[in-house]
């Protein structure tokens with residue numbers, strides 16, 4: 001039996017690492033890894049393969065960056081002949097990036113069965129490209145692996161047959177658990193004892209330059225009291241530099257290139273607070289019991305708010321200052337780790353895949 005994984009972008013790599021390793025335990029399953037090339041910079045892709053011990057992709061479609069339509073279409077066109085040639089019994093897709101949807105659509109027309117890892121998450125915000133990717137991928141998937149109860153409930157409400165839905169827990173946390181012991185005591189030179197860690201890349205934050213300026217100037221002011229470490233996503237770097245905000249010298253904000261997994265995990269673990277608009281980081285901080293302030297109006301991961309350490313701030317610098325003040329005064333959400341975020345989710349995926357095949 002052949003399982004083909006399609007991965008594309010940074011947040012996919014921590015997920016496939018866990019599932020690939022779990023499926024290796026089954027002798028009768030051959031695995032093929034296809035990288036669409038959506039992320040192609042060394043520090044957005046290859047360094048993760050190395051650190052997470054993922055085998056090199058069998059096929060790289062080399063698609064790269066483009067508009068949503070062109071990128072998605074190009075992935076579909078390049079993936080179709082690979083699937084026709086390799087004839088997988090099941091294709092596994094991950095998360096909510098454009099490649100996830102592209103692969104799911106190609107498979108559904110070729111009558112190849114699809115499993116979606118991290119199914120069912122909903123922000124209920126259809127202005128997000130990821131929400132469209134999630135909704136459509138789930139509609140054409142045959143196996144839907146959800147990380148939490150809310151994901152399963154969303155799917156059943158949308159009419160997905162109950163028997164296709166499998167609550168397995170969070171495979172990204174499997175990778176975190178596996179690598180936690182390998183975190184580095186000094187991930188960066190001159191790391192202050194107290195610091196905030198910042199990531200921003202969502203279009204809602206970085207494509208509106210007036211808001212981006214207000215946010216960065218607020219963060220610079222905060223950074224004079226609490227140093228802020230800011231590894232910058234390539235799209236954010238482009239926006240900051242186009243409006244003159246990518247300063248070489250900034251008192252409180254330390255601008256860095258994107259960081260490898262272990263360095264970033266080490267920084268999360270040691271941070272007083274993480275400020276982000278990422279999806280996965282909301283989950284990782286919940287697991288690590290580190291306070292997380294999310295600069296978004298909504299989240300597809302509500303369990304990180306109801307059970308974890310996450311607080312949604314929306315687009316408000318005033319709320320950012322307020323909540324940060326509370327955290328620094330010691331008023332932090334204790335938070336608990338959601339059920340099945342236990343480091344064994346990928347084993348549950350593998351067992352279900354084996355039975356399915």
Ligand code: UD1
Pocket residue numbers: 009010011038039040041044045065066096097098099129130201233234235279
């Ligand atoms: C994508 C995902 C998003 C995910 C994010 C993680 C979609 C719709 N979005 O967003 O859900 O949270 O990945 O990073 O799939 N670029 C580079 N080098 C790279 C990759 C990108 O320089 O290796 C630049 C390109 O100029 C590109 C821009 O970053 O135009 C955005 O890349 P893209 O992959 O389109 O979307 P992300 O913002 O990374």
